[in-house]
Amino acid sequence: MHPVTPHIPHTEPIATLSSFKILEDSDVLQLVTRHRATTCPLDPIPSAVLQSISAELLPYLSSIINTSLICGHVPAAFKTARVTPLLKKPSLDPSDVRNYCPVSLLPFLSKTIERAVLNQLSVFLHQNNLLEPHQSGFRTGHSTETALLAVTEALATARTSSLSSVLILLDLSAAFDTVNHKLLISTLAEMGISGTALSWLRRGYLLV
Numbered sequence: 001m002h003p004v005t006p007h008i009p010h011t012e013p014i015a016t017l018s019s020f021k022i023l024e025d026s027d028v029l030q031l032v033t034r035h036r037a038t039t040c041p042l043d044p045i046p047s048a049v050l051q052s053i054s055a056e057l058l059p060y061l062s063s064i065i066n067t068s069l070i071c072g073h074v075p076a077a078f079k080t081a082r083v084t085p086l087l088k089k090p091s092l093d094p095s096d097v098r099n100y101c102p103v104s105l106l107p108f109l110s111k112t113i114e115r116a117v118l119n120q121l122s123v124f125l126h127q128n129n130l131l132e133p134h135q136s137g138f139r140t141g142h143s144t145e146t147a148l149l150a151v152t153e154a155l156a157t158a159r160t161s162s163l164s165s166v167l168i169l170l171d172l173s174a175a176f177d178t179v180n181h182k183l184l185i186s187t188l189a190e191m192g193i194s195g196t197a198l199s200w201l202r203r204g205y206l207l208v
Helices: 026-033 047-052 053-073 107-126 145-158 181-190 195-206
Strands: 082-087 102-103
Touching: 026 047, 026 053, 026 107, 047 053, 053 107, 053 195, 107 195, 181 195
Parallel strands: none
Antiparallel strands: 082 102
């Protein structure tokens, strides 16, 4: 049997994002210097050193990042990660491999390009109201606390109105590892992501 890819009905997007904007040198410098230096063993030089000399390397850093955005391509070296096992909880048995989760350490510049894409993608989704209103994860100003407040408020409102409430909680194991990439790309296309912007996510990022 062949896996079935869920089908999303086609609708014409109101707005489109066909390409990512070219970054100014000041934008690149901000991306490189304003984040914590977390060196990956695959980095040719420690990220802290790169940050300290980023002003001198700025023309080259801007060229690398903007070329990736323009071409919709991520260099193969930037998609290579060092995978490190991390114990999920200190109380778990360290001799049981099931108690570990794999953590992928990507090169510093790879994460820098990711942040550039994330910034532009987030602005597009937010400005066009394409995000689920009740989504609390991975959104500025939202967290588990805002999610709990929303649930608590909904339960209190239902109780005040003498209504019954049902709360269903799902915990998906290895959720990120089981994401259907074809469905993800199809969803982004339905939202108006196209051209080299979609190519960056599809050919350059998801496909290794």
